[in-house]
Amino acid sequence: MIDIVTLGTGGPVPTKDRCLSSIVFKFEAETFLLDCGENTQQNIQKYYNHFFIDNIIISHRHLDHFGGLYGYLSTMSLWGRTKKLNIYLPKNFKDFHQNLESNNIKLKYSVNIICYDESTILKFEKFVISFFKREHSILTYGTSIKILEKYKMDPEKLKKIKNKQLISKLQKGIAVIEEDKILYPINFALEYLKEFYIIYSSDGLLMPESFFKEKKIAVLLHEGTYPSREVSLAKEHKHTAISEINKLSKLVNKIFIIHIGPKVLKYKEKLQENVSFSEDGLHIIIDNAGNTIINSKV
Numbered sequence: 001m002i003d004i005v006t007l008g009t010g011g012p013v014p015t016k017d018r019c020l021s022s023i024v025f026k027f028e029a030e031t032f033l034l035d036c037g038e039n040t041q042q043n044i045q046k047y048y049n050h051f052f053i054d055n056i057i058i059s060h061r062h063l064d065h066f067g068g069l070y071g072y073l074s075t076m077s078l079w080g081r082t083k084k085l086n087i088y089l090p091k092n093f094k095d096f097h098q099n100l101e102s103n104n105i106k107l108k109y110s111v112n113i114i115c116y117d118e119s120t121i122l123k124f125e126k127f128v129i130s131f132f133k134r135e136h137s138i139l140t141y142g143t144s145i146k147i148l149e150k151y152k153m154d155p156e157k158l159k160k161i162k163n164k165q166l167i168s169k170l171q172k173g174i175a176v177i178e179e180d181k182i183l184y185p186i187n188f189a190l191e192y193l194k195e196f197y198i199i200y201s202s203d204g205l206l207m208p209e210s211f212f213k214e215k216k217i218a219v220l221l222h223e224g225t226y227p228s229r230e231v232s233l234a235k236e237h238k239h240t241a242i243s244e245i246n247k248l249s250k251l252v253n254k255i256f257i258i259h260i261g262p263k264v265l266k267y268k269e270k271l272q273e274n275v276s277f278s279e280d281g282l283h284i285i286i287d288n289a290g291n292t293i294i295n296s297k298v
Contacts, residue, residue: 002027002147004198004219004284007043009277011203011225011259012064014038018280020064021259023200023221024048025145030124034143034200035059040068041075047281052081057088057129059202060140070105077107084110088122091115092139116141126150126193132211134204136238142207145198147218147290149173152191161188196290199252203259205235206244209251217252218290221278223259227267242269249275254292256284 003026010018020037024044032055033040044051058066073085089096096113114120118141122129127147134140151173158167161183166176170185177183186192196218201207203223226234228243235241242264245257249272256278257271265277285294 001288002198002286004221004286005048006221006256006258006278006282006284007040007047007280008035008037009258009260009280009282011037011223011261012062013262015262018260019043020067021059021202022068023258024053025198025200027127027147030127031055032057032129035065035202036067036069036072037064038067041072043280044072047283051079052076052083054083055086055088057143058090058093059134059142059200060090060136060138061092062138062203065202070100070103073100073107073111074105077109081109084112086112086114088114088116088120090139090141091117134202134207136202136204140202140204142202142204143200145200147193147196147198149195150191150193151185151189152193153185153188154190157188192288194289198286201258203239205238206240207248209248212248212251216290218254218286219284219292220248220252220255221258222248222255224257224264224277225259225261227261227264228269229267230263242271245275246270246272249273253290256282 005024008019008022011021014020019039021035022037022040023034025032031053033053034057116131118131118133120131127145130144131141134142153171163178169176170188173185175182175184196216199220201222222245223240224242224245225239226241228241231241255275258278281297283296287293
C-alpha cells in the first residue's frame with residue numbers, strides 16, 4: 001500500500017484552514033516530503049505518525065514551497081535526529097549550505113544535498129522517481145513517481161515447476177511455457193504490484209495532455225491557484241485555473257487539487273466526478289493496482 005498525506009494545500013499564501021505546500025509520500029520503508037512550506041513541521045505532527053522523514057524534494061525556489069525547510073531541519077536536530085537526511089533541490093539551489101551557515105543553523109546529523117534536473121532518476125526497489133520541467137515564472141520541477149510492476153512469488157507454488165530455470169523469468173513478470181502449458185506470473189504470486197504513476201505537478205500552467213499518453217496515472221496532485229473565472233490571469237502568472245483541471249479528468253484515475261488560492265473557494269466550482277479539492281491532513285491510500293481505496297481526513 002502507498003500512503004499520501006497532503007499536509008499543506010494552500011498557496012501562494014496560507015489561510016486559516018490551509019497551510020502552504022507540503023505532501024508526504026510513503027511506500028514501505030521509503031518516505032518523501034514533497035515541498036516544505038511554512039507550518040510543515042506543525043502539520044507533520046498533526047497529520048502524520050513520524051516526524052523524521054528521510055528524503056525531501058523541493059520543487060522550486062518560491063518561499064511557499066520551501067519556507068518551512070530550515071525550521072524543520074533545526075527541530076529534527078533539537079529532537080535528536082542522527083540519521084542522514086537526503087535533500088533533493090533544483091540546480092539553482094546550490095547555495096543551500098551557505099544559507100544554513102549564514103542562519104547559524106547547526107545540525108547534529110549529516111545532510112546529503114542532491115541537485116537535480118530533468119535527467120535525474122532516483123531508483124528504488126519498487127519505484128522510480130524522475131522530474132519534469134513545469135512552465136512557471138521560475139525554474140520549477142514536477143515529480144513523477146513510477147510504481148514498477150513486481151511479483152512476490154509464493155515458494156510453495158514455485159515447487160510445482162519442473163524446469164527450475166523458468167522461475168527467474170516468472171519472477172521478472174514473464175510468462176513461460178512448460179509441457180505445452182502457459183504459466184503466468186500472477187498465478188504464482190503472493191503479491192502483485194501493477195505499474196502506475198503518481199504525479200505531483202507543483203506550480204505552473206496546466207500540464208499538457210501529451211504528458212499523460214501511454215501512462216496509467218493513479219493520482220495526479222495538480223495545482224489550482226485561480227478560480228475558473230480568472231483563466232487569463234492564471235495564465236499570465238503561470239498558474240492554473242480550476243476549470244482547466246477538468247480537462248485532464250479523462251486521462252487519470254483521480255485528481256486532487258492542491259496549491260489552492262484564497263479566492264478559489266469563494267465560488268462554487270464545477271468539478272468532474274474524479275476531481276476534488278484536497279485538504280490539509282487528507283489521507284490517501286493507493287492499493288497495488290493503483291486504485292485509491294481510502295480518501296479521508298486524518
